[in-house]
Amino acid sequence: MLSFTEENYLKTLFQLTVESNEKVEAGTNEIAAHLGVKPASANDMLKKLKDKKLIHYEKYGKSTLTKEGRKYALEIVRKHRLWETFLYEKLEFSWDEVHEVAEQLEHIQSKKLIDKLDKFLNYPEVDPHGDAIPNAKGELEISQRKSLLEEEIGHACKMVGVKDNSAAFLQYVNSLGLSINQTIRIKAREEFDDLLEIEVNGKKNRVSPKFAENIIITCLECNRLRKK
Amino acid sequence: MLSFTEENYLKTLFQLTVESNEKVEAGTNEIAAHLGVKPASANDMLKKLKDKKLIHYEKYGKSTLTKEGRKYALEIVRKHRLWETFLYEKLEFSWDEVHEVAEQLEHIQSKKLIDKLDKFLNYPEVDPHGDAIPNAKGELEISQRKSLLEEEIGHACKMVGVKDNSAAFLQYVNSLGLSINQTIRIKAREEFDDLLEIEVNGKKNRVSPKFAENIIITCLECNRLRKK
DNA sequence: TATAATTGTTAGGCTAATCTAACAAATTTA
DNA sequence: TAAATTTGTTAGATTAGCCTAACAATTATA
Ligand SMILES: [Mn+2]
Ligand SMILES: [Mn+2]
Ligand SMILES: [Mn+2]
Ligand SMILES: [Mn+2]
Numbered sequence: 001m002l003s004f005t006e007e008n009y010l011k012t013l014f015q016l017t018v019e020s021n022e023k024v025e026a027g028t029n030e031i032a033a034h035l036g037v038k039p040a041s042a043n044d045m046l047k048k049l050k051d052k053k054l055i056h057y058e059k060y061g062k063s064t065l066t067k068e069g070r071k072y073a074l075e076i077v078r079k080h081r082l083w084e085t086f087l088y089e090k091l092e093f094s095w096d097e098v099h100e101v102a103e104q105l106e107h108i109q110s111k112k113l114i115d116k117l118d119k120f121l122n123y124p125e126v127d128p129h130g131d132a133i134p135n136a137k138g139e140l141e142i143s144q145r146k147s148l149l150e151e152e153i154g155h156a157c158k159m160v161g162v163k164d165n166s167a168a169f170l171q172y173v174n175s176l177g178l179s180i181n182q183t184i185r186i187k188a189r190e191e192f193d194d195l196l197e198i199e200v201n202g203k204k205n206r207v208s209p210k211f212a213e214n215i216i217i218t219c220l221e222c223n224r225l226r227k228k
Numbered sequence: 229m230l231s232f233t234e235e236n237y238l239k240t241l242f243q244l245t246v247e248s249n250e251k252v253e254a255g256t257n258e259i260a261a262h263l264g265v266k267p268a269s270a271n272d273m274l275k276k277l278k279d280k281k282l283i284h285y286e287k288y289g290k291s292t293l294t295k296e297g298r299k300y301a302l303e304i305v306r307k308h309r310l311w312e313t314f315l316y317e318k319l320e321f322s323w324d325e326v327h328e329v330a331e332q333l334e335h336i337q338s339k340k341l342i343d344k345l346d347k348f349l350n351y352p353e354v355d356p357h358g359d360a361i362p363n364a365k366g367e368l369e370i371s372q373r374k375s376l377l378e379e380e381i382g383h384a385c386k387m388v389g390v391k392d393n394s395a396a397f398l399q400y401v402n403s404l405g406l407s408i409n410q411t412i413r414i415k416a417r418e419e420f421d422d423l424l425e426i427e428v429n430g431k432k433n434r435v436s437p438k439f440a441e442n443i444i445i446t447c448l449e450c451n452r453l454r455k456k
Numbered sequence: 457t458a459t460a461a462t463t464g465t466t467a468g469g470c471t472a473a474t475c476t477a478a479c480a481a482a483t484t485t486a
Numbered sequence: 487t488a489a490a491t492t493t494g495t496t497a498g499a500t501t502a503g504c505c506t507a508a509c510a511a512t513t514a515t516a
Contacts, residue, residue: 005473028494041474043495048472060481060494091344101338110329116319233503256464269504271465276502288464288511463512470505477497484491 004107007076008035009045010054011106013065014073021161021216025062071138078134080106081127082117088128089121095128130158130220144222148184148196149212151219156185161216169214176205184217232335235304236263237273238282239334241293242301249388249444253290299366306362308334309355310345316356317349323356358386358448372450376412376424377440379447384413389444397442404433412445 002010012034016026032042050057054069065073083105087093093101108114115136118124125141126132134140151157159182162173177200178184187197187204195206230238240262244254260270278285282297293301311333315321321329343364346352353369354360362368379385387410390401405428406412415425415432423434 003472029492037473038475039494040476040496044473087341087344091341091348093340093344097340101336101341104336104338108329108332110332112321112325113315113319113329116321120319231502257462265503266505267464268466268506272503457516459514459516461512461514463510465510466508468506468508471503473501475498475500478495479497480493480495482491482493484489486487486489 001109002072005045006049006052006054007072007107009042009049010065010069010073011076011080013055013063014070014077017064018070018073025064027062031063074134074138074140076106077140078136078138079108079114081131081133082114082121082124084127084129085121085124085133086117089124098128130218145216145218147213148186148198148207148215148217149209151186151217152221153186153189155219155221156183157217157219157221158183159215159217162214163216164214172211173215176207177201177203178215183220184215229337230300233273234277234280234282235300235335237270237277238293238297238301239304239308241283241291242298242305245292246298246301253292255290259291302362302366302368304334305368306364306366307336307342309359309361310342310349310352312355312357313349313352313361314345317352326356358446373444373446375441376414376426376435376443376445377437379414379445380449381414381417383447383449384411385445385447385449386411387443387445390442391444392442400439401443404435405429405431406443411448412443 009031012031013026016030016034017024028042028046029039031046032039035042046055046057046063049055049069053066054072055063055065057063080102083102084098087098087101088095118136123135124133132141145160147163148157148159159178162169173179182200185199187199189196190206194209196209196212197204197206199205237259240259241254244258244262245252256270256274257267259274260267263270274283274285274291277283277297281294282300283291283293285291308330311330312326315326315329316323346364351363352361360369373388375391376385376387387406390397401407410428413427415427417424418434422437424437424440425432425434427433
């Protein structure tokens with residue numbers, strides 16, 4: 001059985017690779033920063049997890065999860081998101097309060113507990129943030145992606161990537177306050193010139209269809225409602 | 229904030245003293261045995277808890293909780309019993325499965341979580357084993373006690389002590405398979421001679437009114453129903 | 457009340473997870 | 487491509503919680 005700490009390292013690696021929209025492997029410093037520890041500490045643990053065959057790691061190289069490690073990571077993510085859903089739906093926690101408590105609850109060891117919780121919540125597909133919940137078999141339905149241009153008016157979505165990777169475009173994206181994981185709400189579409197009115201962090205802006213076509217998003221509303 | 233381990237020591241001391249029907253203070257070996265560690269380990273921790281002013285402890289003496297330590301212990305007991313109730317009432321866990329998981333859940337740190345859980349469960353007074361749940365202020369309603377003679381026919385109760393402490397009586401008690409914390413069910417009362425028919429661990433026996441008068445119990449049914 | 461048994465303490469070690477400080481490799485930049 | 491910067495590693499120390507083995511105090515028993 002894994003320790004609390006080992007579990008946190010696996011989950012971090014999962015987030016930084018499998019669930020990242022930027023990379024498929026993670027460096028030691030990055031992992032350390034994500035966990036709030038020093039690189040030296042992360043280095044020790046990476047060697048240990050490699051010995052346990054839970055991650056792929058080579059000296060001075062980047063790390064990824066093995067199949068086995070990924071299995072564990074998915075279990076933890078499943079628990080985390082089910083608990084968040086429980087807190088949100090049953091205990092009147094708000095959207096932004098659930099994560100912190102779920103960080104603790106995700107480490108409770110009991111297969112029965114988590115399966116019963118899943119049933120009690122009526123097998124939810126997504127957590128309160130719109131993120132997919134792995135099922136009991138460890139299968140994760142990756143949120144459907146599309147371009148910002150294809151998103152429905154009125155919906156909120158999350159930016160997960162770009163199609164155009166040119167510096168010019170990225171700078172443009174940046175200047176509008178947009179970045180990975182940023183929530184974007186589409187307010188309206190101008191009939192006259194097809195510009196989209198979007199809201200980011202409370203600030204409104206207008207973007208061209210060409211711009212929107214190059215922003216990759218997942219729709220929060222669609223994910224949330226997919227099977228409910 | 230207290231560590232997982234410190235919390236377990238405080239809870240153990242609470243169970244061995246405040247909630248015990250035999251003693252009001254506990255020895256080092258006893259504490260160690262209850263926690264499944266060696267006396268040397270318990271000794272280290274007792275000194276540490278004393279420094280933190282959570283327990284009264286003197287070299288070669290017995291230990292008890294300070295007011296502060298008792299406050300923490302009650303919080304943990306409250307969490308433990310609320311989680312047991314949740315598992316039993318909402319997640320279809322059985323009577324005997326709840327304890328193990330609650331041992332983990334009792335250490336989750338979130339005031340809001342436990343108060344919301346309390347509300348969600350509709351402020352239960354007792355856990356699935358009939359034990360009282362401390363309220364949010366840390367007040368514990370000690371289960372009402374009476375003699376076995378006063379118990380209602382058909383009810384199940386728990387033996388918590390004796391009135392007569394003579395060796396002869398205790399031996400008699402013992403020969404019937406009775407001991408502290410043992411569950412007793414009253415099957416019937418004979419009209420003819422007032423003998424009580426009891427069942428202990430599946431075995432039936434008959435006891436005199438004089439005998440029953442000297443056994444102190446708390447009624448599980450009454451505790452469970454007191455305010456529901 | 458002397459001896460035996462029980463109970464409690466200490467010293468010294470071990471492991472997991474962390475740190476700092478020094479260093480080495482890899483990558484970026486001029 | 488050489489120098490500067492970033493990234494990653496190592497050695498050695500620390501802390502919490504546990505252990506064993508030796509010992510000391512207390513309590514029970516003959
Ligand atoms: Mn979260
Ligand atoms: Mn965690
Ligand atoms: Mn319990
Ligand atoms: Mn516990």
